[in-house]
Amino acid sequence: MEAAVELKQVVKQYGKKRVLDGATVSFQTGKLTGLLGENGAGKSTLFKLVMGLTQPTEGEVRVFGHKPSWKLNERIAYLGDRSRWYPQHTIREALRFAAAVFPRFDEKRAQEYIQLMELDAEAKVRSLSRGQEARLQLSLCVANRVDLILLDEPFAGVDLLSRERMVRLLIDLMLEKEGTMIISTHDIHEVEGLFDNVVFIKGGKCIGDQNVEELRADRSSIQDEYRRLFG
Ligand SMILES: Nc1ncnc2c1ncn2[C@@H]1O[C@H](COP(=O)(O)OP(=O)(O)OP(=O)(O)O)[C@@H](O)[C@H]1O
Numbered sequence: 001m002e003a004a005v006e007l008k009q010v011v012k013q014y015g016k017k018r019v020l021d022g023a024t025v026s027f028q029t030g031k032l033t034g035l036l037g038e039n040g041a042g043k044s045t046l047f048k049l050v051m052g053l054t055q056p057t058e059g060e061v062r063v064f065g066h067k068p069s070w071k072l073n074e075r076i077a078y079l080g081d082r083s084r085w086y087p088q089h090t091i092r093e094a095l096r097f098a099a100a101v102f103p104r105f106d107e108k109r110a111q112e113y114i115q116l117m118e119l120d121a122e123a124k125v126r127s128l129s130r131g132q133e134a135r136l137q138l139s140l141c142v143a144n145r146v147d148l149i150l151l152d153e154p155f156a157g158v159d160l161l162s163r164e165r166m167v168r169l170l171i172d173l174m175l176e177k178e179g180t181m182i183i184s185t186h187d188i189h190e191v192e193g194l195f196d197n198v199v200f201i202k203g204g205k206c207i208g209d210q211n212v213e214e215l216r217a218d219r220s221s222i223q224d225e226y227r228r229l230f231g
Pocket residue numbers: 014019037038039040041042043044045046
C-alpha cells in the first residue's frame with residue numbers, strides 16, 4: 001500500500017542549523033504512528049513540511065504520493081500550536097464556525113466528541129482550563145473526515161485524567177475506521193498501547209518505522225527503545 005507520508009533524504013536547515021539532516025522515512029497508510037524524539041529534534045518541523053508550511057532545503061516530501069500543497073491539505077487535519085482559535089465563542093459556536101470554514105468538518109460528530117470529553121457546550125472557549133482546551137482542540141481536529149490526522153503534542157500540559165479521556169477518544173477513532181494518524185508526544189507511557197508503529201527522530205535522522213507489536217514480541221517496549229536510543 002502507498003505510504004501516507006514519505007520523506008526522502010530530507011534536509012531542513014534554519015540558517016546554519018540543520019534540524020533534519022538526510023531524514024528518510026515512510027508513515028504507513030491506515031496506521032497510527034508515534035513520532036518521538038527529544039526537545040528540538042525536529043518533530044514539529046516534520047509536521048510543517050508535511051503541511052507545506054515550510055519547504056525542505058533538500059530532498060523530497062510526499063503526501064499520498066503528491067507534493068504538499070494547500071489543495072492536498074483538504075485531506076489533512078493538523079493540530080499544531082495550540083492557539084486560541086475561538087476565544088469569544090462558546091464551544092457550540094466554535095463547532096458551528098468550524099463547520100462553516102472546514103469542508104470536511106462533521107459537526108454532529110464533533111458534538112459527540114465534546115460530550116465524550118465531558119465539555120460543556122455552552123462554556124466560553126476563553127474560560128476553559130488548559131486541559132479542557134486541549135480536549136476541545138482534539139475534538140475539533142478529529143471531527144474532520146480526512147485521510148490523515150497530524151497531532152503535534154496533543155497532551156502537552158494536560159493532566160492525567162484529561163490525557164486518559166483523550167487517549168480513549170483516539171482509541172475509539174482508530175477502532176471505528178482505518179484512518180492514518182501521526183502523533184508526536186513526550187507522554188510515551190499513556191499512549192504506548194495506542195501506537196501501531198513508532199518513528200524516532202535523532203540527530204536529524206529518522207529511525208524506524210518500527211512495529212510496536214514486534215517490539216513487544218522481542219520483550220521490549222517503546223520506553224525501552226527510547227532509553228536505548230537517547231539514554
Ligand atoms: N522558524 C524557525 N526558525 C529558526 N529555527 C527554528 C524554526 N523552527 C524551528 N526551529 C528550530 O529547529 C529545531 C527543531 O524544532 P522543532 O520545533 O521542530 O522540534 P521538536 O522536536 O518539535 O521539539 P519539542 O519536542 O521541544 O516540541 C529547534 O532547535 C528550533 O529552535
